[in-house]
Amino acid sequence: MDPQHLAALEQRHGFDSWRAPDTEQDSFFVWRYLIGGRELPGWRPHRIQRVDAPGVPPGHHSIWQRTDGRGRVLLAMDAYETVSAAAARQLMITLLAEFQSPLVERDAGLGDVGFTVPGEGAVLLARGNLVVLIRNAGEETLALNDIARRFDENLRSSPDGRMPWEEAPAISRLDIAPGPARVGQPVSIALEAAAPTGGDLWFKLFGPPGTIETLEGGLRFTPAIAGPQEIVAHAITREGAAASRTLRLDVQPTAE
């Protein structure tokens, strides 16, 4: 990205105030994200396409039609999985650089960080390490903030487990390397799961204050506070069937 454009956008959108995620809040992380087709209630996907390009995190681009077929309304939803919440915020700036309108504004009610345009015809939000862009794509348009909020609520909620158990995946491993976890020191998380049909899985991780991120394809957690803590991992199939497992760890204060 052009440094001059980057600097202009950072200044315009007060990037210094939201560049760094708040590590005192509980952490949330999405791993191996995929759009399965149930993310937007009342809508069905026309196309879901994985997009890989140099210099940009892996993404899914999707186009959605109303399930009831009413109106000439289409939604476009793009989602990018970054390596960390901090990387997600950097990607937000990159995506803001794709808006020609000078009227894009921060919206405190969307995601960890969110932006919208007048009329709410486009919403850009970051939740954890996931960046989502929802826009109108059809002749008739909708205000999208509510749709984006519902997507976000669904994203950061625990799976409800209403899918038949026989379709649920199985988490076979969730642990960390032996030895004490310490504040400020990253520990690797081993997470393995499989779907009964052998299909694709994605994961949500809810953790205590700190940073969950991926490094060279593996997960790691850097605790921000000491004490007994839990990381809850959910493995989710494309159809929405889920399994959960909890990792308990006793985080020690920073070594003297």
Add this chain to the structure above:
Amino acid sequence: MAVRVEAIQFNHDAAGGSTDALSIRRNAATPATVPEWQHGVSTDAADSPVAYAIEETRGQIVTLRVRFRRTDPNLDSVEIRAVDPAGSPRGCLDALLRALGLIPFLPAPSNNVLGAVRPRSVSFRPDDLTDFETFELDGFRIASAGVGVYETRWQWQYRVGPLEPWQDIDITAHEVFVTLRTPTAPWQQTPLSPGNTQLPWVDVLRHACTWASGASTADDAAARITRAVHDLGPDTIEYDCPGGGSTRYAFPSFNATAFLERLAGGIGNGRYVNCTDCATIVSTFANAVGCDLWQSRMGYFFGLNPLLAIGSSTWQTACNWGAFSYHEVAWEGQCTAEEEVFDACLQVDGGSDPTAPPHSALLPASLRFGEPGDGDYRDRLATPAGRPSCEPQTATRQRRSVF
């Protein structure tokens, strides 16, 4: 018939394009088949697409490689040729009937820019096939035909001796794309492999060569493509006012598959586009016919004169925003103020005062970017106060790959 055409290979030198056809593929998902025409597989012209570049083939003897099969085992070797069935000599009676218009059931004259296939003799192997034999084209006339999409039909004929009459065998049909030059980046010519999605796509050439039809120079071709893309509005695409003028088809790479779906009347990525999309569409399609354009930005945050955004008939600053945070166009050379832009995203005021009515629409196609006060593209797009902030940002110059 005692002999039949088994396969025709137009692109027989993967590294070249001066004496044979260009390396192409169907689209992102489907590679082209080589040989391009195959017995039992190819039935109409669209089944056998081929592309040639005017510049590279100029003055060259263009060849193709053909394999035949005998069904009469007594034939050891025969002489083979192919002629235009519409102009095929069939004797005096045929000529007379044609002149009198009494044989209307024969195929109409084909749009044959490849000419005829010069006769040569071929020998059959014990397995009844010939080798892939090289044939020269006679009357290859893509330069005079110009950029476009054509159909060549060939009546293949054989004879067993120089004094024997020619016998008709197969008729083959081929969709021929004529470009000015070998396509430029993001399009590639090598490697010629099924996994190389950056080989020129037939589905793109079909539009690009039609849009640029009749062009004799790169600027002319790019201008025609710019006009064609702009004219897709408002029926097929329009400027993204609802979404803040955000990129729909060209981030992070060019989703040409979705755009082609849109062109075919499908949903694609929806109806909205912004300047980045238009710059990418124009440059990618223009480069498919041999132009040499880039996508590059100007900016940042500058005031706008009234303009007509793609799909709009209302003179106003884009969506009444008053300004652009950036703008992107298809651009020549180093994408500096001295070079020309091709902007399908909007029409500027081409009159003496672009800041005020009356407005006269000008599509910026082959228009110099210019310095403030030059009266070129920059002055027509940006307000007098905004022009200093509407600087060419040459660091953004790129050609997005296609998928």
